[in-house]
Amino acid sequence: MSMLGRVLATELKPSTPHQFHFWTAADAVLGIGTIVRVEGDARTVFGVVTEAVAYADLARPMDAVIGADGDPARTADDPTLRPEIRLWTAAVLRQLPEEPMQPVPLGTVTAASNDDVRIALRMDAYVNEDASTGIPIGLYAAGGMSAPVYLDADFLVGPEAAHLNITGVSGLATKTSAVTFLMQSLFQTFPAGKGSVAAVCFNVKGPDLCFLDQAAPLGTDDLALWRQLGLVASPFTDLTVYAPYKADGVNLNTLRSHPALVDRVEPLVWGLREILDYAEVVLNRDDVDAKADALLDFLADRVVGKRFDAPELRAAPFAVETFADLDELFRAIFDHLETTQRGGEVWRTHHVATIRKVRNRLGNIATRARGLVTDDGVANDLPWGEFRDRSVTVVDVAGVDPLAQDLVFARVISRLREHLERRDLGVDHIVVFVDELNKYAPADGPETHVKKMLLDLSERGRYLGLVLFSAQQFRSQVLRRVVGNAGTTAYGRMDSDELAMPGYATLPPAVKAKLAALPKGELLLRHPHFTQPVFVRFPRPASLSGREGIEHFPPAADLPFADAVIQRLRLLDPTVRADDVRALLADRPEVEVRAALSATTRRRPDAPFAFFRGMLRKTIPNTTPEPARGITPLAHDDADPFAPY
Amino acid sequence: MASLTFHPLRRRLALAGGHTATAAADAAGGRRETASYRPAKLVEGPLRAIAVGAPIAWTEPVAFLDGTQHVELLGYLGTDPVLGADVRAAVRVRRARRLTLSTEAHERLVVARPHALARLAPSLPGAVRAIPVDDAEPPHPIADAERAHALVDRARTALEIEVARRFRAVEPTTWCLVDGSLATSPDWARDPQMLGVVKSHATLPFTDDELHTYLTLPAGHRTSIFAPATRQVAPVYAWALRLHEWEGKDLFHGLLRIEAPATEHTLVHADAWSRHLLAERAPLAADRRADRLLYGIHDVERYLRARAGGG
Structure with missing residues (x-):
């Protein structure tokens, strides 16, 4: 590498073990983020440029005015150009030897080579021929050279550290693209010896994550980037999108509804049993007092899904499987308190006010989360215990009520955790991607169940193999302990106001300025192995973005009830005949059809149509009996007043 | 220290x-100098202020010599x-x-x-x-x-x-501008492409009215050419040249003494050379003597001080 400059040190700008200054010629090719190598005093020091100044020998601004006789145009006529200094400040990445740690020597400065970048970022410890745990994240590029940058899998998905958090302004697709690319990289390079890995992505806005299995048309530059990183540009091959139904109960609430793509879309439907365990998600803090908690525990332990005898309410035992069943029980309790125990306020130690409150809140769920919560008791859930290695499960909650979103987050993450604790999820590591983290784990606001759960995930998830990839526009607005636990942090283009927040005080002004204008596809990256953050460029992911996906696969219009049922049955058995289904559905209540369809979707029987038909109640054709033919009526006699005809 | x-x-x-x-x-x-008066001999008529015209920068290479x-x-x-x-x-x-x-x-x-x-x-x-x-x-x-x-x-x-x-x-x-007198060297004093630029006025060449004319020279003007009396070994011609306005500042503000070989050629070209020197007013040197210190000379001086370790 040719020499770029030379380290200088003065009393006011001394070299220290962590920082140094150097000067270069005005035309030297380097900038903020360039990694440099210093040689001197038998030491090698690697640093990253964090600040730069340039100035001439002009003592005072007034000298320029006097020298030009007050005419700015005349400055161009000066016979001599003032010499200009390009003075750079660099933060030390690594010193060799590492001990004793000393101030940076006044040596020569060169641009770092590929090998230098590997050593400077301490990647030599985990990127090697024998047992590499490196996950390509992007390219460090400066001065015409580029070098791959790797994250350490042990520090990305555990157990040493874990989690990734990315911050950046909205609208540049950087956050989603970066996470999508990193997941593709992770799936391709996750060391075999570390077990299996899968991803669960929450799609919280628009079609962002709905087309991850569809190949994106990549340009030559992007393909070259993929190759340089040693990766194959291919989309996810094992993808399932889970989405709740719309209010009609048959059309799925997702923008991935193009007929060519619906085969990988599954309904996400939960019943009372699934909801009750996470009731506190939908109850606010005032609601969840000890009394309400006790009643919910009573319902979960003694009532739901069991035969519940309450002779004081009615002779027959209750079989509570659905919200409707539960409401029947509540009505029986109220009847009992109002009639049998006139003026009574307590049923089995539970006060009537508590019972009414719990009934209202639970009833509210079915209304606000219609489509997600079924009233018929037939649920269709994520494949607990059957997650496949390198599979991606997208939970599309973009179109549902925020309360339902919270419910989905809480339940999915809690179940992931439970299964990982028992080691029966189907994979050893699961990456959970949550966008808009500032919405779900805000720095301010009440302690919600979702917030507590995300905090728990970020603090203890790495021991279980539960890894959080999260993104938000404003890191400063996210609970500090959640983002603080992210071993790897990335910043895309940032808003200037956000950069002015105290959380970014450690970034030099020039780095902030670069962040404020960072092009799409570039990130500032912090990783436990990197002493200082570095800028990297990553390729476009090999999957269609949400916007592209919508253009290529426009969402289908909502189908009429019968057509939607036919479509869902045909996903299970393409030979199902529309006329047969229509005939079967004629005049049947929709609620009954939905229940049968749910059961069929969940069971995936060998003969879906027959199963579906079997799940419907038997009906007697509604026909008007006609007079029997072939028997001659009795003769009519108008004169006979008692004649039958 | x-x-x-x-x-x-x-x-x-x-x-x-x-x-x-x-x-x-x-x-x-x-260098240490003692204030003195050494009468000069006028070679271009009586002492007067001569407007040299608009500054014109040298387009060819120019060297600067200093110690x-x-x-x-x-x-x-x-x-x-x-x-x-x-x-x-x-x-x-x-x-x-x-x-x-x-x-x-x-x-x-x-x-x-x-x-x-x-x-x-x-x-x-x-x-x-x-x-x-x-x-x-x-x-x-x-x-x-x-x-x-x-x-x-x-x-x-x-x-x-x-x-x-x-x-x-x-x-x-190549043109060479020397910080100081050309009279220190016979070679310099004969060199047709060399000018001495003297900032010091410890030794004055005139008295009385001529001194008044000399020290109140307007900006952009030169004096008539004179031959300074000198102890040095080589004869030269000289003239004063005012680079900047002096009014409100000091009589010596922006005042240079320019030395050139004692030849007819100098008499012919003094105005043209003065115009070139006027152009050297800019850029202004970061020095307390900036009114008289040509930037090129300042550059050599700064270079030498940097080589000496900033002393």
């Missing part, structure tokens, strides 16, 4: 049984003062508006009475030149120090002459 440059010499002085001193000598950093000296009292051997000096000279050439080094020279000196030098000489590094002070006069620490200063001035001048010679060997026709 004494610079670290002379630290090794002070150690050797101490080893030779001397008493070291840490104070910089008076007038450590430049620096740094003198320190190292200490005493007995009562004899021992001075150390660092003298430097360089020529930097401007091409396409950028200045780069053409040639430079450097010398480190120890100046003292001969017997003091004799005690010190065995331990002096080879790169240090010992210069004896004339010992015809009886020892006097202050007078000896002043004589030593004069010897350093002479050494610096010799170094400037040497770099000029080297420069001329490779660039015989």
